[in-house]
Amino acid sequence: xxxxxxxxxxxxxxxxxxxxxxxxxxxxxxxxxxxxxxxxxxxxxxxxxxxxxxxxxxxxxxxxxxxxxxxxxxxxxxxxxxxxxxxxxxxxxxxxxxxxxxxxxxxxxxxxxxxxxxxxxxxxxxxxxxxxxxxxxxxxxxxxxxxxxxxxxxxxxxxxxxxxxxxxxxxxxxxxxxxxxxxxxxxxxxxxxxxxxxxxxxxxxxxxxxxxxxxxxxxxxxxxxxxxxxxxxxxxxxxxxxxxxxxxxxxxxxxxxxxxxxxxxxxxxxxxxxxxxxxxxxxxxxxxxxxxxxxxxxxxxxxxxxxxxxxxxxxxxxxxxxxxxxxxxxxxxxxxxxxxxxxxxxxxxxxxxxxxxxxxxxxxxxxxxxxxxxxxxxxxxxxxxxxxxxxxxxxxxxxxxxxxxxxxxxxxx
Numbered sequence: 573x574x575x576x577x578x579x580x581x582x583x584x585x586x587x588x589x590x591x592x593x594x595x596x597x598x599x600x601x602x603x604x605x606x607x608x609x610x611x612x613x614x615x616x617x618x619x620x621x622x623x624x625x626x627x628x629x630x631x632x633x634x635x636x637x638x639x640x641x642x643x644x645x646x647x648x649x650x651x652x653x654x655x656x657x658x659x660x661x662x663x664x665x666x667x668x669x670x671x672x673x674x675x676x677x678x679x680x681x682x683x684x685x686x687x688x689x690x691x692x693x694x695x696x697x698x699x700x701x702x703x704x705x706x707x708x709x710x711x712x713x714x715x716x717x718x719x720x721x722x723x724x725x726x727x728x729x730x731x732x733x734x735x736x737x738x739x740x741x742x743x744x745x746x747x748x749x750x751x752x753x754x755x756x757x758x759x760x761x762x763x764x765x766x767x768x769x770x771x772x773x774x775x776x777x778x779x780x781x782x783x784x785x786x787x788x789x790x791x792x793x794x795x796x797x798x799x800x801x802x803x804x805x806x807x808x809x810x811x812x813x814x815x816x817x818x819x820x821x822x823x824x825x826x827x828x829x830x831x832x833x834x835x836x837x838x839x840x841x842x843x844x845x846x847x848x849x850x851x852x853x854x855x856x857x858x859x860x861x862x863x864x865x866x867x868x869x870x871x872x873x874x875x876x877x878x879x880x881x882x883x884x885x886x887x888x889x890x891x892x893x894x895x896x897x898x899x900x901x902x903x904x905x906x907x908x909x910x911x912x913x914x915x916x917x918x919x920x921x922x923x924x925x926x927x928x929x930x931x932x933x934x935x936x937x938x939x940x941x942x943x944x945x946x947x948x949x950x951x952x953x954x955x956x957x958x959x960x961x962x963x964x965x966x967x968x969x970x971x972x973x974x975x976x977x978x979x980x981x982x983x984x985x
Contacts (some may be wrong), residue, residue: 573590573591573594573601573617574590574591574594574601574618574620574876575589575590575591575618576588576589576590576591576603576616576617576618576619576798577616577617577618578606578609578614578615578616578636579614579616579617580612580614585743586606586609587606587608588602588612589604589606589743590603591603591825592604597916600912601618605798610631613636613686614636615636615980616636618773619679623958628707628893636812644690644699644758645692645695646692646693646694646697646699646704647692647693647694647695648690648691648693648699648712648876649690649691649692649693649711649712649713649716650690650691650711650714650745650746651688651689651690651691651714652689652690652714652715652716652743653686653687653688653689653716653740654683654685654686654687654688654689654700654701654716654740654743654758655684655716655739655740656684656685656686656737656738656739656740656759657682657683657684657737657738657739658682658683658684658735658736658737659680659681659682659735659736659738660680660681660682660683660684660734660735660736661678661679661680661732661733662678662679662680662731662732662733662776663676663678663731663732664677664679664730664731664732665677665730666969667919675681676818683815685737687700687701687702688701688777689701689743689756690714691711691712691713691714691715691745691757692704692711693710693711693712694710694960695810696708696709696710696711696742696747697711698711698714698745698754698756700743700756700758700761700782701758701761703760703761704950705756705763705818706763707745707747707754707756707763708745708749708750708752708753708754708766709747709748709749709750710747710748710749710750711746711747711748711754712745712746712747712748712773712774712775713745713747713773713774713775713776714739714744714745714746714765715743715744715745715776715777715778716742716743716784717740717743717744717778717779717782717785717800718738718739718740718741718742718781718782718863719740719741719742719755719782719800720741721736721737721738721741722736722737722759722760723735723736723737724760725739737759740782741757741758741759742755742756742757742758742764742782742800743755743756743758744756744776744778744785744798744800745969746769746773746774746775746787747766747773747777748772748774748790749771749772749775749818751769751770751771751772751789752766752768752769752773753766753767753769753773753776753785753787753798754766754767755767755800755803757803764803765803767798767803767804767805767806767856768805769787769789769790769791769796769798770787770789770791770794770795770796770808771789771791771792771810772789772790772791772792773787773788773789773790773796773817774788774789774790774816775787775788775815775816775817775818776788776805776818776970776983777818777819777820778800779820780820782800783799783800784797784799784800784839785798785800785804786798786816786818786820786826787818787826788811788815788816788830789808789815790814790815790816790830791814792808792810793810793811793812793813793814793815793830794808794809794810794811794815795808795809795811795815795818795826795837795842796808797809797826797839797842802913806842807838807842808816808902809842809843809844810844811828811830811833811835811837812833812835812847813830813832813833814830815828815830815835815868816829816830816831816854816855816856816859817829817830817856817857817870818856818858819837819859819860819867819894820860821860821862821867821885824838824839824840825837825838825839825845825885826838826839827858827885828858829856829857829858829869830854830855831849831854832849832850832851832852832853832854833847833848833849833850833855834847834848834850834855834867834869834883834888835847835848836885836888836892845890846888846889846890846892847890848888848892848893848894848895850871850894851875851893851895852873853871853872853873853874853879853894853895854871855869855870855871855873856870856871856872857869857870858870861918865884865885866882866883866884866885866897867882867883867884867885867888868880868881868882868883869881869883869896877901878901879899879900879901880900881896881898881899881900882896882897882898882899883896883897884897893924905961913976
């Protein structure tokens, strides 16, 4: 049977588990959930026995984050993760030998920081690692991205220090009530610039290299391209309908979903390649996986059913209908009975999923699907960019951990 090895941040094995079942084709295995793990980030490795011999071969590895929840005031709406490498230097004038002969003692090292970046819809703020920064009116989607390194320095208690931050040092947030986006310095917790885009921006995505952002403007039915190197809007393209979600795919492809449509855009010239009618479904969340070459869409139909659709990009051509390769119903909008707990709960999809022009703050925008009894839809688990962050999930320790070799796909909790 396959073995599951779980490593902590220092590379030590903390848990080993044997699969409880394996699919007939050998591609999937189910392991008991490692319920003794504390809140932290872990790497997972699956090892398969080769044939009937004693030899073992790895079947790929994944990263897992087990996290606690936190109550935040101000209607938290969108969430992203600041992921930074911090190279530090410390210099201090010391008499280390106690002989009265002083000299400089220098220490250097590297740390890795991760922290939440959360938009607060009703407070008109973005919470950066606990620090609230005022932005535009009614911020919705937010995304951190890599930019130039940032160095801070000072003297504290006689220690001369400097920190150089690299990685995701900036973030962009869509201000749906002000028709703008704000560019944020998430090292110094400050607004760098505010740019006018289209009417009611509600979703955005940033290229992996951090140079371009694509903003979906719900009321205008457009997508605005923003150059993050110059902090300036570049061009705007009409997509038709009311866009609510965007996802990037290589090479040069932007997917846009909204009320009744799915559109493909060529980002090299910002032209519409194809548009499909979804037959009444509203796409409230989009993801794309390079490894599987598949679009994953969170949709709501006219009956209020919430589905996760798997779409083959090749099938999206002009004049064709929206035909998912597979569709999985996960809940319904509004109240419904949780069969496990027998409690009435509420499920929500992304903003504007009920075709309302006004943003409903009772709905959540990120992740694309949130159901309060613990259902989470993972739409982008395989992208290489910040993959360890995008695979962060919240789990119940009473459930089974399901891994599809060699890459983590999705987990129902």
